[in-house]
Amino acid sequence: MKNIDSDGAVPPQSEASRSRRSRMRLSQRSLDSTVSSSPPTPGTLTRSGVSLAELKPGECGYISRLLGQSSARIRLLEMGLTPGVHVKVLRIAAFGGPLDIEVRGYNLSLRRDEASAVWLSHEDLESV
Amino acid sequence: MQAPANVTGSSETGELVAALVGNPNCGKTTLFNALTGMRQRVGNYPGVTVERKEGRASLADGTHLRLLDLPGLYSLTPHSPDEAIAREVLLGIRPDSPRPDLVINVVDATNLERNLYVTSQILDTGIPVIIALTMTDMLEKRGEKLDAVALEQQLGVPVCVVVASRGEGLPEMLGRLKTPGDPPAPAWQVTxxxxxxxxxxxxxxxxxxxxxxxxxxxxxxxxxxxxxxxxxxxxxxxxxxxxxxxxxxxxxxxxxxxxxxxxxxxxxxxxxxxxxxASATALPEASVSERVDRIVMHPFWGYVLFFTVMALVFQVIFTLGQGPANTVQNEVGELGRLATRFLPPGDLRQLFDAGVLGGMGTTLSFLPQILLLFFFIGLLEDTGYMARAAFLMDRLMSRVGLHGKSFIPLLSSFACAIPGIMATRTIGDRKARLITILIAPLMSCSARLPVYLLMTSAFIPNRRVFGIGSVTLLTLPGVTFTAMYFLGMIAAFLMAWAFHRTLLKGVSPSFLMELPPYRLPAWKTVVMQMLERSWLFIRRAGTVILSISVVIWFLSSYPKMPNAPPQKALTGSYLGRTGQFIAPVLRPLGFNWKMGVGIASSFIAREVFVSTMGTIYNVDSPDSRVGQASLGRRMKEDVNPRTGERVFTPLVAVTLMVYYVLAMQCISTVAVVRRETNGWKWPIFQLVYMTALAWIVSFIIYHAGMALGWGVR
Missing domain, CATH: 1.10.287 (Helix Hairpins)
Incomplete structure (x- = not known):
């Protein structure tokens, strides 16, 4: 786990990450109109230092690590959400409902609180 | 791993035993049906509600293959009862299942990576494995190609491409079953x-x-x-x-x-x-599914479509299911008249007619709706729509500890709680499923309709509540009707919330759910599943319904009073006495002993209340329109002999309806809950809580009404 912690993606409320996030939101909004009409290309709006729950539809990232207690965490890992894997949020249900994500070539839905245990990192991070 | 001594191994019967293992939605059921045809047995693993399926397939050399269809799973690390059982069967540590000689691992070619995850766990067990590779046709449509020979070399186990719906590749696969070879040492490596x-x-x-x-x-x-x-x-x-x-x-x-x-x-x-x-130009199939999802899962149009689909499905269940349900009951009645000719008049004939055939009629009358509901549920599941519907409804449902998939069982409980409770099997999460079962009977089912109709038409004045000009849009009886339906729904959600916070606290529900690509339904699978589940209902719930029907018949006909008029015979019977006995408990609700008899007798089914009232008030055919009107009139005219006050007032009628909204007045539901939860604990709990809830709410309504001066006698 050491190498994962060193990417500086941990504190969700740090000044740096907050400003980065707001910048991401701006750029995302401006891109929205172009993205929605054409098939989305993976890897364009890559986010890091945030949890999966904070992503908006069309955004993606690479998993850095999973928080939480063992049973739910093992389940997420077993469904293929392992460190280094690319995930993309396809859509979010109304009123803050579950997320529909693409991982390892299939669609998985999970609730917001489950998604908030999944942290994303900069790049395709070497995990072993 | 060591096999316990009590396992009946393949050596004893001389048959090859194979376990069918794979992810959910990988085409496993279709393959199982294609291999076994109608030669399958469906049941439950003892002590849990996990479906146990076993079948037989013939091999080319004349011997048979015993096929155990294990529940679909993503991993052998047990997270659910399904997965725990699958693992135990594979390891040969379940006394009720033979240790498999080999595993047929069904692998979905379009989702290879995640499917092979389980394969790596199966290989670890050391049992010989043969891979049945499905969905290769779907993969080709996506413009991708899978080299089965290369995969076989890499994995070190036989890989057979099968298209189960067309029977392709099945003989080849069966031919290789006897020579799967030694399982290779698992190749995955840790640091x-x-x-x-x-x-x-x-x-x-x-x-x-x-x-x-x-x-x-x-x-x-x-x-x-x-x-x-x-x-x-x-x-x-x-x-x-x-x-x-x-x-x-x-x-x-x-x-x-x-x-x-x-x-x-x-x-x-x-x-x-x-x-x-295969080709760079081919249209990726995934994007077709994705394009459909943009509408189906749209935050607005998705819901419009969902409610349209639901309305259509339930309209069909209502209109197509109601007719056959009545026909079935009439046919059973005919059968009774026919059969009783051969029996001497007397107790035996009555027992057979009212008790046995009555119970059978009750059981079978649920059948058309159960068949239809399971047909549609199978269809929605098989096409992949069910997961989308759950996705859309999850937010609403999760607030009270339910699951997105709880919605359809609850909705179908408006028709009848029996198919509704059986439909909870689609909910994987144990806690969410149990809460759904516990609250499902609070939805106003069609059996409450006769009670509501009798009460509103007789006691609720037909006054205009809302309208535009001369067009009356809302009347008081209409509003009362709607209020009863809403009361049931509100009570259901409040109780779900209460159970979620108290009784079933701690176990956190998970919504991790695959959204499988859209597929054309495999009709055979849908129909087989529909028949299996309906048969299970008849076999298990039917026996309980039948025996309780006989008991209720006995209570309502004994002690015998040969020359007494029907209402005397009823009120003098054990059942009538029970009604009078419980009358003091019902008095705080404004009910008299006649209603007590009605409530006691309608425990078998709510609609019986109307016919019991008919007997007590001496009205012929109270189910008909004329009969109902005259029953209503007689009930209105009924006065308390001591005080001279009317027995029924609008307030009493409303209180009685509220009681019927909330009380568990249905033995068939009790029987089904017992079956679905595998024990008497939950049905008894449900019976107690619903009766208590009904009593308390009725008490509050009656006394609040009296205090507000609505209870004019």
């Missing part, structure tokens, strides 16, 4: 640090339990991950496990993540070495 840390444990298992090196490694891994193993635990083993865990923690190794990653790394190597793009 040296992990290997070193678990070496002691592995060596202990190797020596003490005489496991081969690789099997000992696999067993060590599963012991460290889940404390759940085929091996009987010894103090020495416990000691080794905890010391190994300490070693891993000291080395800062996240063992679980490393193991799962290693399996996926292996799976992904298998994929890259066998998969290729």
């Amino acid at each position: 040296d640090a992990v290997k070193q840390a678990i070496f002691d444990l592995q060596r202990y298992l190797q020596q003490r339990h005489e496991l081969p090196e690789r099997a000992a490694f696999a067993e060590a891994v599963s012991l460290l991950i889940q404390d759940n193993s085929a091996l009987t635990s010894t103090p020495q083993l416990e000691e080794l496990i905890s010391s190994t865990r300490e070693k891993l923690a000291a080395a800062d190794v996240d063992f679980v993540t490393r193991v799962i990653e290693a399996r996926y790394a292996w799976a992904s190597r298998m994929v890259t070495s066998s998969k290729s793009r």
Whole structure:
């Protein structure tokens, strides 16, 4: 786990990450109109230092690590959400409902609180 | 791993035993049906509501194959009862299942990586494996190609391409079953640090339990991950496990993540070495599914579509199901008249007619609606729409501890709670499923309709509530009707919330759910599933309904009063006496002993209330329109002989309806809940809580009404 912690993606409320996030939101909004009409290309709006729950539809990232207690965490890992894997949020249900994500070539839905245990990192991070 | 002595192995019967294992939605059921045809048996594993399916397939050499269809699973690490049982069957540690000689692992070619994750776990068990590769046609449509021969070489186990719906590849696969070869040593690798840390444990298992090196490694891994193993635990083993865990923690190794990653790394190597793009120009199939999802799962149009689909489905169930339900009951009645001719008049004839045939008629009258509902549920599941519907409804449902998939069972409970409760099987989460079962009977089912109709038409003045000009849009009876439906819904959600917060606290529900690509339904699978579930209902619930019907018949006909008019005979019977006995309990609700008799007799089914009232008030055919009107009139005219006050007032009528909204007045539901929860604990709890709730709310309504001066007598 050491190498994962060193990417500086941990504190969700740090000044740096907050400003980065707001910048991401701006750029995302401006891109929205172009993205929605054409098939989305993976890897364009890559986010890091945030949890999966904070992503908006069309955004993606690479998993850095999973928080939480063992049973739910093992389940997420077993469904293929392992460190280094690319995930993309396809859509979010109304009123803050579950997320529909693409991982390892299939669609998985999970609730917001489950998604908030999944942290994303900069790049395709070497995990072993 | 050692096989317990009580397992009937394949050697005894001389048959080959194969377990069918695979992810959900991988085409496993279609393959099972194609291999076994109608030669299958469906039941339950004792003590749990996990469906147990077994079938027989003929092999080319004239021998038979015994096929165990295990529940669909994503992993052998047990997270649910389904997965725990599948694992136990595979390891041969369930006394009720034979230890399989080999595993037929169904693998979905369009989702190879995640499907192979389970394969890596199966290979670890050391049981011979043969892969049935499905959905290769879907893959080709996506413009991708999978080289089965290359995959076979990489995996080291036979790989057979099958298209089960057309029967393609099945003979070839069956031909290879007897020679699956030795299972290869699992090829997934962990880092040296992990290997070193678990070496002691592995060596202990190797020596003490005489496991081969690789099997000992696999067993060590599963012991460290889940404390759940085929091996009987010894103090020495416990000691080794905890010391190994300490070693891993000291080395800062996240063992679980490393193991799962290693399996996926292996799976992904298998994929890259066998998969290729056939043509760059072909339209990716995934985007078709994705395009459909943009509408189906749209935050606005998705809901519009969902409610349209639901309205259509339930309209069909209502209109197509109601007719046959009445026909079935009439036919059973005819049968009764026919059969009773051969019986001498007297108790035996009555027992047979009212008790046995009555019970059968009740059971069978549910059948048309159950068949239709399961047909549609099968269709929605098989096409992939069910998962989308659950996705859309989850937010609303999760607030009270339910699951997105709770919505359809609850909605179908408006027709009848019996199919509704049976439909909760689609909910994987145990807690959400139990809460759904507990609250489903609060939805106003069609059996309450006669009670509501009688009460509103007789006692609720037909006054205009709202309208535009001369057009009356809302009348008081209409509003009362709607209020009863809403009362049931509100009570259901409040109770769900209460159970979620108190009784079933702690177990956190999960919504991890695959959204499978849209597929054309496999009709055979849909129909088979519909028939299986309906048959289970008849066999299990039917017996309980039948025996209780006989008991109720007995209570309502004894002691015999040969010359008494019907209402005297009823009120003098044990059932009538029970009604009078419970009358003091009902008096605080404004009910008299006649209503007590009505409530006691309608415990078998709510609509019986109307016919009981008909008997008490001496009205012929109270079910007909004329009969109902005259029954209503007589009930209105009924006065208390001591006080001279009217027995029924609008307030009493409303209170009685509220009682029927909330009370569990249906033995068939009790029987089904017993079956679905595998025991008497939950149905009895449900009966008690619903009766208590009904009493308390009725009490509040009656006394609030009296205090507000609505109870004019």
